[in-house]
Amino acid sequence: MxxxxxxxxxxxxxxxxxxxxxxxxxxxxxxxxxxxxxxxxxxxxxxxxxxxxxxxxxxxxxxxxxxxxxxxxxxxxxxxxxxxxxxxxxxxxxxxxxxxxENTVPLVASSGDTREIKIVSINLEALFLGDPVLTGYLKEADPDIIVFQETLWNLQKWRWHQRGLPIGGPDTSVYPEHLLVGDLGELVIFSRFPIEDTSSLIIPGVTPPGASVHYNADREILSFSINIEGQTVDLVSVHSDSPRTARRWQNKRAYFDKMDAVIAERLESDATPLIAIGDWNSAPWSARFQRSLEANDLATAYPDGIPQVTRYFFDYRLRWILGSPVDQVAVSKDIDIVDVSLGPHIGSDHRPLLVTLQLPEQAKN
Structure with a gap:
């Protein structure tokens, strides 16, 4: 038979x-x-x-x-x-x-002798800031700094106003007190530490034919400093265009060129530790991504040492088939990376990127 x-x-x-x-x-x-x-x-x-x-x-x-x-x-x-x-x-x-x-550094052990900060980066895909799954995750993760992309800030404010609540909601333990909003309302920062020396740079993009009214070809780079008990750390929040068409790919390349310049200027002007984090819309295997790290002498790390899917299509359960690692963190060489992990599915099409960083001891005065 x-x-x-x-x-x-x-x-x-x-x-x-x-x-x-x-x-x-x-x-x-x-x-x-x-x-x-x-x-x-x-x-x-x-x-x-x-x-x-x-x-x-x-x-x-x-x-x-x-x-x-x-x-x-x-x-x-x-x-x-x-x-x-x-x-x-x-x-x-x-x-x-x-x-x-390439340009990857090993994780270091946590030490009580050095100052550490915890940062979470989330592409919200317009998820409401008061969503219970999101706020539940943020309370559990307890980050010092929250970096949001695709926030649609004006709509967020309108939603809070409709509910008769202050921005961030009645539970003050979820969102830290210091707030920074980019000029486009797309990048939003919440921080436990004072925010200083802010700059929102808008990079004009070309809108392709047939684009939705929700699509904005213009993107912004939000750079700022945080004051951690007298220690200054520079942060650059990034979110380039998604290169799903040739025109949008060119938008992304122009964004990366400007981003490199912003990072270089920050590094040269004050020589403080620097962190660049967000939805880069770039896989770590992209030569252009690695070029940005090399040009500014930055390093990165991945969850368990391996790039893992942070952006998925259609369904979270299919992320290893229909997904890609696009949310990244890069730091100057004087910052050590203690941990990099990914959060759960929170309702967006991105997983949260949670990093714990160890600041240089010489800046601890």
Whole structure:
């Protein structure tokens, strides 16, 4: 019985084996394009999905290797296909590994002798600040600084006004007292520490045809300093355009150029520790992201040492299939990273990025 099933099913198994081999080569090639052609819209965007391409390359290669049991015709060609798939997938894995550790620093142990701050960054996707899931998470995480993107501040204020409540709600333990809102109302900061030396830089963007009224091609960079008991730390809140079209990709590249300049100016003017955090709309494997780190001598770290999905499409449960790591933190080399973790699904299409940072001891006076 089994032999009859194999006999009649062999053509389908052979077809599946060839498809797996070809699929592995295709997936690996898409991933490799982000390394070999990083300054083009399509290939640069492939860096968002390197996890998926690795899954496809490894799975396809293994299935194609198993296909040697069934493939009888053109075995030489088939063997070459499997070898190419294996080489391409291995190359993708190696390059991804090197890019992952590039400009990455190991976590340090928490110490009671040095000052630490906890920062959470969340792309709200217009989630109401009074949402019980969001406020519950913030109370549990208990950050010193909250960095929001896609806040729609005027609508947030209107919602609080409609409820007859002060901005932030009646529970003063959720949102710290010091508030900074960007000129576009898109970036919002809550801080336990005084906020000083603020600057909201708007980068004009080009709106593509057919864009929704909700879409704003203009983006802002919100930079400021916080005073932690006499110690000054610079922060840069970022949120570039999502490069889902070639035009928006160009908006993003222009944003990164301005962001690099803002960070460089902050570092050169006062030589204080600096933190850049937010929704970069860039995977850590993007050459442009790494270029920003190198240009400003910044370092980053990932949850458990591995870039993990922070932005997902359609459904949180499908995040490893339809998602990408786009929320990042970068720090100057005088800041140590104690912990990087991701929060749960809170109703947005992003997971919260929670970081604990250790400030330089020499600035503790």
């Amino acid at each position: 089994f032999e009859r099933v194999v006999k009649f099913g062999r053509p389908l198994l052979v077809l599946a084996a060839w498809c797996c081999g070809l699929g592995a080569v295709f997936a690996a090639s898409l991933g490799l394009s982000s390394f070999f052609a990083p300054d083009y819209w399509l290939s640069d965007n492939m860096s968002f999905f390197l996890w998926q391409f690795l899954y496809g390359g490894i799975g396809g290669t293994l299935c194609a290797f198993a296909g040697f049991w069934f493939v009888r015709s053109f075995r030489g060609v088939y063997r070459s296909l499997v070898v190419i798939a294996a080489i391409a997938t291995t190359a993708l894995a190696v390059l991804t590994g090197f890019r992952t550790v």
